[in-house]
Amino acid sequence: MKSCYFDLKELVCPDVYRRFGERAWIFLDEKLLDTLVVLREKIFDRPMLVNTWAAGGAFTQRGLRCNLCPLVREKSAAGVPYLSAHNLGKAVDFDVPGLSAEAVRETIVKNQILLPHPIRLEKGTSWVHLDVYDEGRGSICFFSG
Numbered sequence: 001m002k003s004c005y006f007d008l009k010e011l012v013c014p015d016v017y018r019r020f021g022e023r024a025w026i027f028l029d030e031k032l033l034d035t036l037v038v039l040r041e042k043i044f045d046r047p048m049l050v051n052t053w054a055a056g057g058a059f060t061q062r063g064l065r066c067n068l069c070p071l072v073r074e075k076s077a078a079g080v081p082y083l084s085a086h087n088l089g090k091a092v093d094f095d096v097p098g099l100s101a102e103a104v105r106e107t108i109v110k111n112q113i114l115l116p117h118p119i120r121l122e123k124g125t126s127w128v129h130l131d132v133y134d135e136g137r138g139s140i141c142f143f144s145g
């Protein structure tokens with residue numbers, strides 16, 4: 001599923017885009033994409049910032065992360081299992097320019113009736129981590145990284 005609001009390069013790391021190009025949409029979970037469209041269109045109605053590498057920015061690790069990505073390689077090298085939702089195309093880290101991360105989380109909670117799938121939000125971070133791992137605890141599950 002392509003999204004009219006998000007460029008694929010915002011949602012995957014540069015390694016993946018270089019290797020797979022636009023085919024890399026297949027690696028992103030439909031539940032995540034459905035959720036992003038609802039956030040963009042119905043809940044915030046303004047731009048959301050995920051990866052910025054394609055526009056010359058520093059963010060590369062905020063969407064899908066592959067095995068070459070530093071966070072993943074470090075865990076592998078250390079012999080630590082690492083199953084972040086980012087590895088499975090089920091997570092984004094993002095900002096809504098003009099709103100604090102806490103304000104974004106509060107707005108999502110207030111509008112949770114609109115969410116098409118259960119989500120998880122990470123507590124207390126200065127960016128917003130959202131993923132679609134379902135822990136069976138309702139429409140929004142808060143967790144600590």
Ligand SMILES: [Zn+2]
Pocket residue numbers: 013014015016065066067068069
């Ligand atoms: Zn990568």
